[in-house]
Amino acid sequence: MSRTWLYADPHFYHEGVCRFTRQDGSALRPWNDADSMSEDMIAWYNQLIHPEDRVYILGDVAMNRKALDRSLPRLMGRKVLVKGNHDIDKLSYYSQYFDDIRSCVVKRGFILTHIPIHPESLSRWVVNVHGHLHANHVRLATGEPDVRYQCVSVEHTNFRPILLDTVLEKCGLSNKKT
Numbered sequence: 001m002s003r004t005w006l007y008a009d010p011h012f013y014h015e016g017v018c019r020f021t022r023q024d025g026s027a028l029r030p031w032n033d034a035d036s037m038s039e040d041m042i043a044w045y046n047q048l049i050h051p052e053d054r055v056y057i058l059g060d061v062a063m064n065r066k067a068l069d070r071s072l073p074r075l076m077g078r079k080v081l082v083k084g085n086h087d088i089d090k091l092s093y094y095s096q097y098f099d100d101i102r103s104c105v106v107k108r109g110f111i112l113t114h115i116p117i118h119p120e121s122l123s124r125w126v127v128n129v130h131g132h133l134h135a136n137h138v139r140l141a142t143g144e145p146d147v148r149y150q151c152v153s154v155e156h157t158n159f160r161p162i163l164l165d166t167v168l169e170k171c172g173l174s175n176k177k178t
Contacts, residue, residue, distance in 0.1 A: 005049060005077070005161040006132025008023065008058035008114070009084070009153040011039045013067035022135050028155060038067075042074050044160045049076040055161060056105060058097075058131040058152060059084020059114030072097040080105070084114035084131065101121075109173050116149050127171045147171070 011017040013034045031037035049055060055077040062068045069176045072079075081087065081137055082087065082105060094101050105112040109126045115128045115139050131153045138149035144173040150167050156161070 002050070002054060002078075003054040004164040005053055005055045005074070005127060006139035006152045006164055006167060007045070007055055007154070007157075007161040008057060008151075009060045009134060009155075010038075010041055010057075010062070010071075011060055012041070012062040012064045016063075020134070028036070028135055028158075040073060040146065041154065041159050046074070046076050048161055051076055051078075053077040056080050056082060056112055056164070057128060058082045058112060058129070060086040060087075060131065065089060068093075068097065082112055082114055110168065110171070116151075119146075119148075122148055125167075126173060129167055 015034045018027075018029055018031050018034055018037060022028055023103040025110045029037060031040070031104055053076070055075075055079070058078055059082055061081065062071055068089070079098045080102065081094055082102050083094075103113075106125075109119065111125045111128050113128060113130045113178070115132045117128050122128055127148055127150055129150045129152055131151065133151045134153045137145040137151055140146050148169060152162055152167060
């Protein structure tokens with residue numbers, strides 16, 4: 001039986017992401033180099049994903065074609081790209097690796113995006129599942145995380161894909177009719 005997964009912001013083979021820090025100054029990712037990071041993340045991805053599984057990759061796959069070519073052919077599953085701000089190549093280049101390419105994916109009760117949508121646009125959906133923020137959250141004016149937004153950047157998912165059903169259950173939604 002096929003499953004549906006989410007994965008965002010892997011930044012395969014991106015040296016810079018290994019130097020990024022959190023607001024408290026700690027490392028955003030626990031690797032010193034992009035090769036080790038990418039190899040670990042590809043292995044963990046493939047431990048979970050089966051060839052028939054669908055994976056929505058919510059952007060920022062890799063920073064250049066060389067990194068795309070090193071990583072994407074090795075990833076299992078039927079992949080759908082929701083383009084991120086760093087996915088800057090022409091669609092024709094990505095189409096060799098993805099079954100579909102979207103700016104967003106709209107389902108019953110939720111929307112999948114790379115960058116979180118504006119709160120005034122969220123009224124049509126219960127939740128926005130997104131990437132882009134890495135270890136951060138969309139927050140309310142009180143400073144508390146806004147539960148209408150679910151960030152699935154790899155920093156939130158232990159650097160592995162997460163089941164769509166797991167995210168929807170956390171939000172009180174069911175994936176039965178999506």
